[in-house]
Amino acid sequence: MGKGRMVSASAPPAPREVPSDEKWEENEGPPREAKWWYSTFHTVTAMVGAGVLSLPYAMAYLGWGPGTLVMVLSWCITLNTMWQMIQLHECVPGTRFDRYYHLGRHAFGPRLGPWIVLPQQLIVQIGCDIVYMVTGGKCLKKFMEIACMSCTRIKQSYWIIMFGGIHFFLSQLPNFNAVSAVSFAAAVMSLSYSTIAWVGSLGKGRAETVSYAYKMTNGPTDYMFRVFNALGQISFAYAGHAVVLEIQATIPSTPERPSKVPMWKGAVWAYFINAICYFPVALIGYWAFGQDVPDNVLVALERPAWLIAAANLMVVIHVIGSYQVYAMPVFDLLEKTMVKKMNFRNGFPLRLVVRSSYVAFTLFIGVTFPFFGDLLGFFGGFGFAPTSYFLPSIIWLRIMKPKKFSLNWFINWICIIVGVFIMVASTIGGLRNIVADSSTYQFYS
Template identity: 30%
Template sequence: MAIPFMQCFICSAQELDSKLFLFLLHLPHLDGPKLGKLLALFPVMYSSGGACVLMIINGGRTLDHLFKTICDHEATCHVQSLTSTEWFLVFTCVAILVAQLPNLNSMVGVSLIGAITAIGYCILILVLSITKGRPIDISYGQFDVAKSNIEKISDILNALGIIALAFRGHNLILEIQGTLPSNQRHTSYKPMCAGVTISYIVIAMCQFPLAIVGFWAYGNKIPFSGGLLSAFSQIHGANTSKLIMGSIYLLVLVNYLCAFQVYAMPVFDNLEMRYTTKKKKPCPKWVRTCLRIFFGGLTFFVAVAVPFLGSLALLIGGMVLPMTFAYPCFMWIAMKKPRPNGVVWSINLGLGCLGIFFSVLIVIAAARTLADKGLNANFFRP
């Protein structure tokens, strides 16, 4: 029963994890330019791009659900719903239009709106799941009794992977470090620690109650993909008012738009930095706009080409977990240079190796689950 219970995290964890590990960009100075770029810039860009593709896929589908909620049949609105590809394009255009903010320092308001909307729809789903009660035919029984020990271990690792993705550090650090002033005399160490602590508390307050109540309310009715939002819409959508369902989808949609901005900003900054370095002059506004349109078009193409990317989220996310669970430990050793084989050195080395081992196990478990359940690889058919 580990997987159905932990699927309750999926609904909002994927939206709350919307920032990346900025301090990894210091790795080029620690391990050499080539190795540093390979270890830091590639995972950051790969994670940013993949997350933006997921935002387009999920945001486009949310737009479709919102439209169908408001216009439940053609006679109401006298218009026909767009195709999935067209909804993806609509979301991408809106996201790129909002993405004209210059840098992370200008995104505090966007992030605040994203956090408020995430908390808002978590609360709505939580309250409505309790008030509307449980379906009659749900079950909490151990339907995995026939599974082998290997399958049960794989389920447990997948469940831990979902928790790890919800609480990984790079969903906090980038924006906190990017928006807090810091210098050698007045560092941002204390406000960053306070921000991280508060952020994790808020995430926990959203995720754990949602998981517990969701499992209580839906049990084995929780779909393998889609999380609580899909479960709620399938079970209670018909007897829920359009206003409430539309409000939930609207909050989710705004959150996806805000998350897209924060995920995409590292890529924008990197592209603009390369232009500035090559041209030896500041990046003009028209170039900045073109770069962002190019990135939006590229992510839109990938979203249309690989619309099943959400099914690979745990596998792909597990590959970048070392940025949270391993890199900081190794970076601390490289920067602080504690006494080799000492207590502090051994603890950091052990935790870093454990983080890599944990990430590898999650990737293996996710790959095994995909091999067991299969994958609907609908290329270019969103």
């Protein structure tokens, strides 16, 4: 990789002049006070989320060879595309693209750019928050059932509502820097519960009846859709790109030390932590339980009870932070739209109404469709594959214009082809599985 460089590119052409309406006004931007390690734990919080616990389940449909290959390929591709986005943050001298759609507007034009980038980014951010509502509620329920065996059992929907209630308060924090402590705690929790997941699986040992045959339970057609969904579950695990520019926007930048230097340092450490979380959980979890592993590997671990309870509580703490990391850019967009387009006055009343409404919306969807694995696959394909796998490569080709048939050009096209395939396949698989599972599900149970 070298010092902040993933793939060599030919010298880019002189950048075009950025129209005034495309520039991010400095006095409206986020506070630029963050250090390089802020980018590490914000990125870890954004990436190492609930999706890590479903990786053994994805392996059950893909098998040892294809599953490992997809994991390694996804790690390499998304590290490359994250490097590209970090480099593009200040690709025009004197201008910082602090939002994903700002970069898209520069690449595709002021009219087309937002329509290409913004919907995908919102799908990722809102989709993550919906999944984290479900995950937080389920893990809170599991924690209480283990910690208090004699307590009266209550509906899963109520646990999701209780988890959502926390965010009505946390959503009033003003910006990324204000949630730094929450994000740091979430990053520590993600590393902790991932370690518990794979150490617990290793300690439990391989089940006597373990089978590594492909998980084909309802015929080849159903299996094909489940494989597609598994690809989406893996792509869901690489979700940090949707907020990487917003994270980089909090880092100061000077001509002597541009923000891409500390941001890339933080991103490399984040990907290192990502690797030591993802690969042991996926491989050891699948080794221990085979095709019978559930869509949340913690559910399969029952002893020691106190450790499994602690792991579930760690997941709850982590997704509290992750929810806020993904929600902050949405809050920012909604509030600026209300102020600029509808002439609302900026302040606490607007923040209270807008952010509470958003939390209520994600809570309602999470309570209505609590299909953890299916949601991961659907959102992983529909939103995460574009923003993490191939959209950065398309933007890179348009802005940097590497020489045709060069190594850089080929790498970008490989990212695009792989990403488009994952997007199409996992979106179809996830949607089909949501429809199939909802047909037998008792809503609000």
